[in-house]
Structures are given as C-alpha cells and as structure tokens.
Amino acid sequence: MLTLMNTLISRLALFLLIVCAQLTRAGENIWTTDGPYGASILAIAIQPIDQSTIIIGSVEHGIYKSTDAGENWRHIESDIMPVSLREIVHHSLSPNTIYACAEGGVFKSTDGGETWYDVSPPGRSGREFRAIVLDPLHPHVILTGGVDDRWKSTDSGQSWAEFSIDPEWPGGPDHEIDGLAVDPVNTNNVYLITSDAEFGKGVYKSTDQGDNWFCIHSNSDSSGGGTDVVVDWANPEIVYYARFDDLRVSGGHCLSKSTDGGGSWFDISPSNLSVWGVFAICVSPWDHNTVFAGTANDGVLKSTDGGDSWSQANTGLNSLVCESFAADFQNHIIYLGLYMDGIYKSIDRANTWRKISQNILGAGLNCLAFVRGSPPRVLATGHMGCYSWSPGGEGWQHIDLGAPLTIRPGAIEVDRDAPSQIYISSYSTSYPLSAPCGLHISTDGGANWAFFNGGLPLDQSFSCMAISYVSNRGRRIFMTAALDWLPSAGIYFSDDTGRGWNRCTNGLPALSYFVLAVAPANPNVVAAAAYNGRIYSSIDMGGSWFSSSNLIWRAIDLEFSPLNDSVLYVSSLSTGIFESTDLGGTWTNITNDLPVDPYVVIYGPAINPHNPQNMYVSSNHHGVYETRDGGQHWTSYNPGIDTARCIGRIFLAPHDTSYLYLATANRSVWSIHRTLTDAVEDDTNLPQSVTLSAYPNPFNARTRIWYTLPQDGNIKIAIYNELGQRLAILFNGPQVGGEHSLTWDATRFPSGTYFTQLQGATGRQTLKMTLVK
Known part of the structure; x- marks a missing residue:
C-alpha cells in the first residue's frame, strides 16, 4: 500500500513536510484544509438581475455562493441544508428568494442563500428530490419531484399537493423524476422526464401547470434514463431530451430533439461517444441554434446548427464528465459544472474554458506523495487529475501527464531511493477503453512524464500500486488490474521500472484487488485484498501466493507493521479492524470500541513508524479515530473535521509523526499538526549522532x-x-x-x-x- 513513510526517509523530507504543513495551513491540534479545489457540481443558478451573483450546489459539500461571476466562492454554512444538492432555482421576481432540492428534501432561502429553512412536501425524511421548477410568470407555483415523489405548491412551498403522472402506469416500476422544464412563453406547458425510457415512459408533458400529464415519449428512443430536458428560449416548440444509457443498448442514442413541443422526436446524438450519455444541455444565450451537450465522458460538445452536427469544445478542461450548465444572458458567459473538478467558465463561446473553483472544497483524492527539489512539492491524485503544490506557488496546480482526459491518475509513489522519480498508475473512465492504461513515470520530479504498458493487457485499468525495493538500485513494481469481470484481472509486476510487465499467477486468481502492500520490513513479502474477501500473500516477491485461512468480508484496506513482516492489519466493510500475526493464517478482531455500523467503510490503519502501537483509521460515518495501544482502545480524533463526510487515506509524515494528512474521497486534503503535548511521544527530531x-x-x-x-x-x-x-x-x-x-x-x-x-x-x-x- 502507498504510505508516506515509504516515500521519503531524509532530513530534506522533514523540511518539506514542515513547509507543506505550513502551505496546507495544518492547524495546531485541529484539522484544516485548503485544497485542491473542486467538487461535483450538479446545480448552477445565476441570479436573474445581478448575473455576477451565482449559487452552486455540490454533491460533496453543500452550497457555495459567488458575487464576482465565479472568481471567488464562499461556502454557505447551514445546519438545515443537506450537503448533497441536486438543483437550485431563483424566484424570477424576487431574486433573493431561492429554492433548492437535495438528497434530504426541498429548501428555501429568502436572503440570497445565506440562511435556509425546510419546505419539504409531507412524508418521510431523507428523501431525494432531483428536480424543481418555478413558473417564471407565477413564481409562487412550484413543481418538484424525485424518487417516488411528485408534488406541486401554489403558495411558495407553504403547502403541497401530490400529483399523478400516469394513472395507467401508477408509479411505474421505478418512476423517478429526473428533470423538469417550463415553457418560457406559455408557462402552462411543463415537461417532465423519468427513469422509465426503456418502457416508453421517459417524457411527459402538462399543459395546465402540472395538474395533468400525458406521455409524449412517442418515437423517442426507448433506452436509458432521463438526465436533462431543456426548452429553447427563442422557440419554445423546440425541446431537447437527454439520456444516459448505462447498459449500452441504445446504439449510442442519448439525445433527442422535438420541434413541435414534444409531439414527435428525432435523434441528434453525437457520434462516437466513449460513454453513451449526455448529462446536461445548454442553449446558448447569443444564438439559439448553438447548443452545448455536456457528456458523460467526452466533455463538452458544441453544435451551431441545432444539433445536426457536433464538435468538441474541451480546451482548458482537466476532466470530461460534465454535470451541469448555466448561461449568463447579459454577458454571454457559459458556466460548466464537472464531476469532482468543480466549475469552469467560458467567456468566448466555449472556445476555451477556465477553472474557477477557488475555495470549493469537495475534491476527491486517492493518494498523496512528496517530491524533494527546489522548490519541494506535494502531489495529489484523484479523478480530477494530478495536482501539485509548491512553496510560494499559486495554490494547487494541475499537472498534465500527457494522457487523454479519459485516462485518470490512480496511485502515486515517489521512489524511496531516487526521490526525483515518481510513479503513477492510471485507469480509464470508460469501457471499452478509449486509450490504454499503465504506468506513468517522471524522472525529473514531475516536470516531464513517460508512459509504459509493455506486456500489460490493453483492456484493463490499473489502480493500486506497491514497490518492493530489492536492493539499493533494484525494485519490483506491482499494479492491480481493476476490471474484475475481464479474464485479464489480477496483479502485474515489472522488474525494469515499468518497461515490461508480467502477470502474477501461481496461486493468485484473476480477480480485482482493492489494495496492495509490500512489507516495509521485508521486500519479499507482499499482500493484496481481493474482491472475494480473501487476503492473498506472497513471501517470494509475488512468485507464489497463498490465501488467508478465513474470510474477512470485503476488505477495504490493509497495512503491514513497519517492524514485522508477519503482522498484517486489515480494515473491512461494516465489520471493523483485524490483525494477523501470521500473515493471514489467523485473525484477531481489534475493533473493540471503534464505532462500526452497517455500511460503514473504514480506511486504514495508518501506522506510526516509530511506535506501531499508534495507529489511525477513518470512516465515512465517524471520521478519524486513533489508538495508542495497538487497537485495544480507540478515541475520536476529529477536531475541526466533518465526521459524516470526510473519509479517505491517512498519511503520517515520515520522521515527524506530529503531522498527519487525510486525502479524502470527497472533501479535498486535510492536515493537522499535533503539538508535543498532544502527539504520541516518539523520537522524531533529526538525530544528533550516528x-x-x-x-x-x-x-x-x-x-x-x-x-x-x-x-x-x-x-x-x-x-x-x-x-x-x-x-x-x-x-x-x-x-x-x-x-x-x-x-x-x-x-x-x-x-x-x-x-x-x-x-x-x-x-x-x-x-x-x-x-x-
């Protein structure tokens, strides 16, 4: 497994970590974060009068507000509002009145988004509402819906009445409302899309403000689930209907157009998509024949002829999974929300894009590593790409690995003996792969990159990585193939720094492996956690493998003791933390008073290299926990952190364990500096003698x-x-x-x-x- 303790073993590393702790503003005994910036942005709402004021909703971290056209963002703290937003709309006549639907209800603000209160329709709490619209001429009329919810209010959300979409199709097998759109001219006309396209029930229309509905799916392609519906602002007879076909049964059909108000449809899907899906549609504010399609894996596509032909418009983007659009009609600006990568802005009709996610803290990270040099740098990898931080720089900067944007960085490690050499595994966001995956290597501290995949299967993505340092100069690199349904799944190794690869066999089945680790105390000992729940180990550097004697249900993470190659720790889904002192032969549950509940995901442990009794774990429900006695007792270690959302891998700074880092799956990078009174006592200072x-x-x-x-x-x-x-x-x-x-x-x-x-x-x-x- 990747750990910081294996990346740098030097005084310069200690200096780097102190600098980086200052850069990331590691708080004294409190967790803090300042990037990388990003989040999954499903909702973008521009204020109708002052269009430099924008409210956005993220999946990971609630609502953000900008008053300078997106150049800077401020998080709106709320005890009422859930963290996972779906859609936001402004009141057309009173722009400080805003409605938002979320995974948890419907909410309203009357002060420009500063404070919120719950106006959810009656029913159980915690429901997911996916769509909401206001009648622009009669904004007290509201329609909203989601999973098994269909509601209308005529008094600004004070009361609600449930409506039926299709009496002959009561609820449908899955009837989820995925989008709503109002005709801007005749506001009695409302369009609704569902998840039931495969049954010919994907699109509905109302001509009486949502009281009654009739199906207008007609000759639209019957596959996938609805993702967006948009009415042309200049010609409301033109309607666009987008879908996502995760089962790939539509032949690539994922975008339809109607020129008669939904009476009939024809396909305008872009060709050669790597993933058959369009998540968002935007009709440009300068020419209604110019249309933008935000795709599921191919970025932004632009049409200047109403969808007859399409061309890519991805210059400046760092990732390609689009989720939302918004248009500033006063200044002809287009805003784009991406998956995990925050929000982008174009002021030149989508010829170029610029990331404007300053202070948005919802990025998902996989790993961290540190690079010695002048200046030193911190590296982070995640779905949004690879990012670097350097002293005196301008925050986290994107690093171009030279790979297509459908190829994303996975694990990262800095060579223990040659710290200017960096390794990054890569995976694909689409299948079949649009480009090969493998190992990316930099020999100059990350300035330039080379790609190697000789001997690797061309149909695979690669996630986990571990390195066995055989000698001062020799090393064996392991990578796991992530796509478990393919015969090429398993673990691969390279003895020539990634140039050529071979597959590990001899007792190792062709499975997907969640995590991989080499014992720090013995480079010959390797272990991997498989999808089937077993731990597979090798004592001859991957030459032969044996499985654990009993199952650890869905192992999530594993780590070796830094001092003993037979001691192995495993965290698991819903069941806690386990220790083996015989390399998986037997297991002892050391969860004890660590909180565990159904569906809790635990990462770790991260082990203090100077005091292996001191370990840390993180979970999606309870945050960070610490033990100082090898797991006999666990205590919460969450000052300043959102325990319900921050889950990820913990790294202890090498040779200064008073610094901890948490690379989260959905809330960027957090760090904490434990003062001497709080830190576990161990000799972490630079030695005074040999x-x-x-x-x-x-x-x-x-x-x-x-x-x-x-x-x-x-x-x-x-x-x-x-x-x-x-x-x-x-x-x-x-x-x-x-x-x-x-x-x-x-x-x-x-x-x-x-x-x-x-x-x-x-x-x-x-x-x-x-x-x-």
Missing part, C-alpha cells in the same frame, strides 16, 4: 537494519563475518541526514555472529548481530 540498530536481533534469515545520520554525506554499509571478511555491501553512496532502514537477507549464510559496519564522514559504527536458524 546510531545503528537491528530488529529482530537475534534473527532468522532476515533483519531490518536501522541507522540515523546527523548530516548529509557519503556512507557505506557492509556486512562482515567473525573473520573480518566482507560478505555484502548493502549501501554505498550519498544519503541525506535523518533516519533510514534497509533489510539484510541472510538466507544463504549459516548461523553465527555477524557485524554491520556503517562508515561515513562523521565516523564509524559497528553492530553485532546473531543469526539463528
């Missing part, structure tokens, strides 16, 4: 040699026998000050006494070791 130790000692076959250097310099570490004969050189070259470790494999040597000698500019240290077989 030290040399080994664990275990006495040992059987392998031992981990630990050494500290007070300054940078050239060193040599060698092994001698009792006769003074040199048996091996473990390291010979320059190394920065700090704490380091390496493994001596004495399998081929007989039992006896041996000596490790460390020689450097500051002197010589010798350690006696006993090999017992």
Whole structure:
C-alpha cells in the first residue's frame, strides 16, 4: 500500500513536510484544509438581475455562493441544508428568494442563500428530490419531484399537493423524476422526464401547470434514463431530451430533439461517444441554434446548427464528465459544472474554458506523495487529475501527464531511493477503453512524464500500486488490474521500472484487488485484498501466493507493521479492524470500541513508524479515530473535521509523526499538526549522532537494519563475518541526514555472529548481530 513513510526517509523530507504543513495551513491540534479545489457540481443558478451573483450546489459539500461571476466562492454554512444538492432555482421576481432540492428534501432561502429553512412536501425524511421548477410568470407555483415523489405548491412551498403522472402506469416500476422544464412563453406547458425510457415512459408533458400529464415519449428512443430536458428560449416548440444509457443498448442514442413541443422526436446524438450519455444541455444565450451537450465522458460538445452536427469544445478542461450548465444572458458567459473538478467558465463561446473553483472544497483524492527539489512539492491524485503544490506557488496546480482526459491518475509513489522519480498508475473512465492504461513515470520530479504498458493487457485499468525495493538500485513494481469481470484481472509486476510487465499467477486468481502492500520490513513479502474477501500473500516477491485461512468480508484496506513482516492489519466493510500475526493464517478482531455500523467503510490503519502501537483509521460515518495501544482502545480524533463526510487515506509524515494528512474521497486534503503535548511521544527530531540498530536481533534469515545520520554525506554499509571478511555491501553512496532502514537477507549464510559496519564522514559504527536458524 502507498504510505508516506515509504516515500521519503531524509532530513530534506522533514523540511518539506514542515513547509507543506505550513502551505496546507495544518492547524495546531485541529484539522484544516485548503485544497485542491473542486467538487461535483450538479446545480448552477445565476441570479436573474445581478448575473455576477451565482449559487452552486455540490454533491460533496453543500452550497457555495459567488458575487464576482465565479472568481471567488464562499461556502454557505447551514445546519438545515443537506450537503448533497441536486438543483437550485431563483424566484424570477424576487431574486433573493431561492429554492433548492437535495438528497434530504426541498429548501428555501429568502436572503440570497445565506440562511435556509425546510419546505419539504409531507412524508418521510431523507428523501431525494432531483428536480424543481418555478413558473417564471407565477413564481409562487412550484413543481418538484424525485424518487417516488411528485408534488406541486401554489403558495411558495407553504403547502403541497401530490400529483399523478400516469394513472395507467401508477408509479411505474421505478418512476423517478429526473428533470423538469417550463415553457418560457406559455408557462402552462411543463415537461417532465423519468427513469422509465426503456418502457416508453421517459417524457411527459402538462399543459395546465402540472395538474395533468400525458406521455409524449412517442418515437423517442426507448433506452436509458432521463438526465436533462431543456426548452429553447427563442422557440419554445423546440425541446431537447437527454439520456444516459448505462447498459449500452441504445446504439449510442442519448439525445433527442422535438420541434413541435414534444409531439414527435428525432435523434441528434453525437457520434462516437466513449460513454453513451449526455448529462446536461445548454442553449446558448447569443444564438439559439448553438447548443452545448455536456457528456458523460467526452466533455463538452458544441453544435451551431441545432444539433445536426457536433464538435468538441474541451480546451482548458482537466476532466470530461460534465454535470451541469448555466448561461449568463447579459454577458454571454457559459458556466460548466464537472464531476469532482468543480466549475469552469467560458467567456468566448466555449472556445476555451477556465477553472474557477477557488475555495470549493469537495475534491476527491486517492493518494498523496512528496517530491524533494527546489522548490519541494506535494502531489495529489484523484479523478480530477494530478495536482501539485509548491512553496510560494499559486495554490494547487494541475499537472498534465500527457494522457487523454479519459485516462485518470490512480496511485502515486515517489521512489524511496531516487526521490526525483515518481510513479503513477492510471485507469480509464470508460469501457471499452478509449486509450490504454499503465504506468506513468517522471524522472525529473514531475516536470516531464513517460508512459509504459509493455506486456500489460490493453483492456484493463490499473489502480493500486506497491514497490518492493530489492536492493539499493533494484525494485519490483506491482499494479492491480481493476476490471474484475475481464479474464485479464489480477496483479502485474515489472522488474525494469515499468518497461515490461508480467502477470502474477501461481496461486493468485484473476480477480480485482482493492489494495496492495509490500512489507516495509521485508521486500519479499507482499499482500493484496481481493474482491472475494480473501487476503492473498506472497513471501517470494509475488512468485507464489497463498490465501488467508478465513474470510474477512470485503476488505477495504490493509497495512503491514513497519517492524514485522508477519503482522498484517486489515480494515473491512461494516465489520471493523483485524490483525494477523501470521500473515493471514489467523485473525484477531481489534475493533473493540471503534464505532462500526452497517455500511460503514473504514480506511486504514495508518501506522506510526516509530511506535506501531499508534495507529489511525477513518470512516465515512465517524471520521478519524486513533489508538495508542495497538487497537485495544480507540478515541475520536476529529477536531475541526466533518465526521459524516470526510473519509479517505491517512498519511503520517515520515520522521515527524506530529503531522498527519487525510486525502479524502470527497472533501479535498486535510492536515493537522499535533503539538508535543498532544502527539504520541516518539523520537522524531533529526538525530544528533550516528546510531545503528537491528530488529529482530537475534534473527532468522532476515533483519531490518536501522541507522540515523546527523548530516548529509557519503556512507557505506557492509556486512562482515567473525573473520573480518566482507560478505555484502548493502549501501554505498550519498544519503541525506535523518533516519533510514534497509533489510539484510541472510538466507544463504549459516548461523553465527555477524557485524554491520556503517562508515561515513562523521565516523564509524559497528553492530553485532546473531543469526539463528
């Protein structure tokens, strides 16, 4: 598994982490975050009078407001409003009155979005409302709907009456309202789309403000679920109806057009989409024949002839999954909401886009890594791409790996022995793949990238990665193939820095593996958590594999003890944390007082390398928890963090465990600096002298040699026998000050006494070791 403790083992790394902690404004004993910026933006609402005032709704972090056309955003704190928004609309005559529907109800603000109160229709709490519209001429009339909900209000949400869409199709098998649109000229005409296109019940129309409805699906393609419906502002007889076909049965049909108010339809779907889906439609404010389609995986497509032909309009975008549009009719500006990547803006008719997600904190991250250099940098990967932070820079900056935007970065690791070398695995957002996935490598700290996939299956995405450092210069890189339904699923390895790859077999089934780890104490020991719930382990660097003796239901994460290659920790879905002291042979539940409930997802543990009894986990329901006694007791460690939403992988800063980082799946990167009174006591300062130790000692076959250097310099570490004969050189070259470790494999040597000698500019240290077989 990727861990920060494996990325940098040096004094310069300590300096970098301190700098980065300042950059990310790590709070003293409180979690804080300042990026990367992004979120999934499903709702964009422009104020009808002052169109520089915009309200957006995110899936991950509620509502944000801008008063300068999106250049800066401020989060609206609310105890009432849910965090996951679906749609937002302004009152046409009183623009400070705003309605929002969300996963949790319908809400109203009368002060421009600053405060909100619940105006949900009657029924159970927690319902998902997906669509809401106001009659622009009679804005006290509201229609809203979602999953099994269809409601109308004629008094601005004070009371509601349920309406029926199709009496002959009561509720349908799934009847979910996915979109609503009002004719801007004859506001009695309202259009409604559902999830029932496959039954010929995808589009409905009302001519009396939603009191009665009739199906107008007619000759529209009967596949997929509705995603958007838009009425042309210049000619309301023109209606656009978008769909998403996740089962790929429509032959690519995902966008229809009507020129007679829904009486009949014809297909205008863009050709050659990698995913058959259009999530959003926008009729341009300068020419109603210019139409934009926000696709499920191909970015923005533009048509200047009402949908007869399409061309890409993706210049400036960092990702391609579109979710929403909004148009500023006064200034001819188009706004675009993307999945995980926040909001973009175009002022030149979509010829170019610029990201304007400042202060929007809902990005999803996979991993973190640190790069030494001048200046040093922090790297983060996620669906939104790869981002870098450097001291004195302008926040988190996007890094172009040179891959198509349908290829996204997965795991990231900085080489332990060559810190300017960075590895990133990649996965595809579509299947079949539009481009191959594999390993991206930079040898200059991330400035330039090369791509390698020789020997890898061309139909696979790759997610997890781990590196076995065989020697000072040799390494074996492992990657997991993520698409479990393909025969090519499994684990692959490379012994030539990614140039060529082979598949791990010999006991390892062709499955999808959630996570992969190499034991820090022994590069030969590897473990992986499989989709079937088993843990598969290898003690010969992936040459052969054996499975755990019993099932750990849906393992989510795993980690080795930094000192013992037989000690393995696993977190799981809904069942807690488990420890094995025999590499998966038997398991002990160490959940104890860690909160666990149905559907809780736990990541971790992240283990303190100086004190393995000190561990951290995070969960989607309860946030971060800490143990200082190896899991016997767990305590909440959530000062300043949203425990209900912040879940992700925790990283302890190498050689300064008072700094913790949390790369969340939906709330950007968080960090905390524990002061000395709060931190677990361990020796994390730069050493004042050379030290040399080994664990275990006495040992059987392998031992981990630990050494500290007070300054940078050239060193040599060698092994001698009792006769003074040199048996091996473990390291010979320059190394920065700090704490380091390496493994001596004495399998081929007989039992006896041996000596490790460390020689450097500051002197010589010798350690006696006993090999017992």
